[in-house]
Amino acid sequence: MTTELLLNVNGEQRPARASGATTLLQVLREQLHLTGAKCGCGYGVCGACTVLIDGKPARSCLTLAAMCDGRSITTIEGVSDNGELDPIQRSMLECGAVQCGFCTPGVVITAKALLKENPKPTREEIRGALAGNICRCSGYVAIVDAIAAAAEAPQ
Amino acid sequence: MSFELSAGGDIPLYRPGNLADAIALLQAHEDARPLAGGQTLVSMLSLGYAQPSAIVALGAIAELRGISRLDNGSVHIGAMTTHAELAACRSFAGGQALLASTAAQIADPAIRNFGTIGGACAHGDSVADWPPALVAADARMLVDGPNGQREIKACDFFVNLLTTALEPGELLTAIVIPAIAGHGIYRKLARVEGDFATVSVAVTAAGVAGVCQSVAIGIGACGPCPMRLQQAESLLIGRPVTESLALEAGHLLAQAIDPISDVRGSAAYRKRVLPRLVAQTLLEVLA
Numbered sequence: 001m002t003t004e005l006l007l008n009v010n011g012e013q014r015p016a017r018a019s020g021a022t023t024l025l026q027v028l029r030e031q032l033h034l035t036g037a038k039c040g041c042g043y044g045v046c047g048a049c050t051v052l053i054d055g056k057p058a059r060s061c062l063t064l065a066a067m068c069d070g071r072s073i074t075t076i077e078g079v080s081d082n083g084e085l086d087p088i089q090r091s092m093l094e095c096g097a098v099q100c101g102f103c104t105p106g107v108v109i110t111a112k113a114l115l116k117e118n119p120k121p122t123r124e125e126i127r128g129a130l131a132g133n134i135c136r137c138s139g140y141v142a143i144v145d146a147i148a149a150a151a152e153a154p155q
Numbered sequence: 156m157s158f159e160l161s162a163g164g165d166i167p168l169y170r171p172g173n174l175a176d177a178i179a180l181l182q183a184h185e186d187a188r189p190l191a192g193g194q195t196l197v198s199m200l201s202l203g204y205a206q207p208s209a210i211v212a213l214g215a216i217a218e219l220r221g222i223s224r225l226d227n228g229s230v231h232i233g234a235m236t237t238h239a240e241l242a243a244c245r246s247f248a249g250g251q252a253l254l255a256s257t258a259a260q261i262a263d264p265a266i267r268n269f270g271t272i273g274g275a276c277a278h279g280d281s282v283a284d285w286p287p288a289l290v291a292a293d294a295r296m297l298v299d300g301p302n303g304q305r306e307i308k309a310c311d312f313f314v315n316l317l318t319t320a321l322e323p324g325e326l327l328t329a330i331v332i333p334a335i336a337g338h339g340i341y342r343k344l345a346r347v348e349g350d351f352a353t354v355s356v357a358v359t360a361a362g363v364a365g366v367c368q369s370v371a372i373g374i375g376a377c378g379p380c381p382m383r384l385q386q387a388e389s390l391l392i393g394r395p396v397t398e399s400l401a402l403e404a405g406h407l408l409a410q411a412i413d414p415i416s417d418v419r420g421s422a423a424y425r426k427r428v429l430p431r432l433v434a435q436t437l438l439e440v441l442a
Contacts, residue, residue: 001165001166001167001168002165003168019165019166019168020165020166020167020168020209020210021166021168021197021200021210023197023201042198042201042202043198043201043202044194044197044198044266047263047265050265053268053269056239056265056268057264057265057268058265058268058269059194059265059266059269061197061198061201062193062194062197062198062266062269063193063197063269064168064190064193064197064210064212066168067168067170067190067193067212067214110264110265113264127348128348129264131262131263131264131347131348131349132262132263132264132265132266132349133263
């Protein structure tokens with residue numbers, strides 16, 4: 001039972017097809033070719049698939065696409081405005097927080113939601129917000145530095 | 156390990172608007188699974204651990220949502236309430252604060268945004284956070300199904316590993332937390348933040364002039380279901396809870412548990428660390 005869907009992704013209405021078990025991650029990557037969200041584990045613990053649903057961080061690998069009608073989805077592709085990097089993205093590069101880059105989209109999405117809700121987080125709060133974003137390369141310090149620096153920067 | 160991004164095949168997805176329709180759909184489709192927040196079921200689908208004949212999504216059922224405070228001080232929590240909503244909830248008083256404390260420590264923000272208390276409880280994972288908290292809180296689990304409504308005490312609800320007292324076709328619809336005196340806190344020892352517990356402790360307690368008037372201690376991740384031990388609680392009632400008395404209660408609990416060894420810790424390690432976690436949490440609640 002495959003249904004036709006219209007998903008609101010990065011402000012655009014995008015058509016997609018899903019059966020009951022099709023995940024949002026699968027639709028984003030394979031149908032909409034938005035490959036920023038990654039499949040790191042396939043079962044929701046690594047955070048590489050993180051997107052925003054109605055502004056809240058969500059695991060797209062744990063979200064059924066068919067349940068997403070009427071919700072607004074933001075992927076990493078929707079974070080940079082007209083090709084200009086978001087301050088968090090710039091900060092991640094400046095602080096050397098991007099190595100292989102696999103975790104980066106999920107980290108940026110999570111950080112974006114954090115700074116919107118808590119514009120001046122402590123390092124502890126940053127670490128807490130990122131508890132679900134696993135990075136195999138960096139040791140996390142540069143990532144926390146980058147988000148703290150982005151929070152400090154004048155808006 | 157091989158997996159797909161989603162289960163193969165076409166699984167029909169139903170989105171009933173009311174509880175009666177949901178129960179009827181679960182009856183009509185053998186091997187149908189209800190879908191709450193998806194934070195467990197969808198991973199099971201992707202990993203091939205669940206192969207339902209149909210998915211019955213509960214998200215459109217209004218009567219499963221909402222938190223309300225009743226006149227007698229108890230709090231009624233709809234099964235589809237998310238962990239994030241419970242962490243931010245302002246309807247808790249006294250020892251009911253245990254619930255917000257527990258919710259805030261489940262997994263990580265993304266999981267908390269969509270995972271639900273009902274879904275988590277119905278799954279019945281022995282290393283999850285809600286079972287010990289609800290057992291400590293003397294919660295009542297409200298259930299509905301083809302044979303009508305019933306209430307199950309939390310201590311009777313979590314039966315075994317991934318096994319609850321729910322009969323086939325039944326749905327957990329709400330959880331009721333009674334009024335609880337004093338304060339409540341959840342503490343867990345885990346390998347990393349966001350992990351399931353190696354051991355966890357849920358405490359509610361009230362003290363007057365340093366003397367313990369009431370206490371409940373729920374233990375998680377130390378056996379197939381959450382544990383309370385009357386002996387450990389009676390030890391404390393009517394006495395000033397010093398660190399050594401709190402540790403004594405912790406040791407009674409450590410002797411009573413029968414944990415397994417798994418990736419999160421050996422049985423011996425769990426027995427070793429539990430007393431101190433119990434003591435620290437007791438002292439924190441009564442401070």
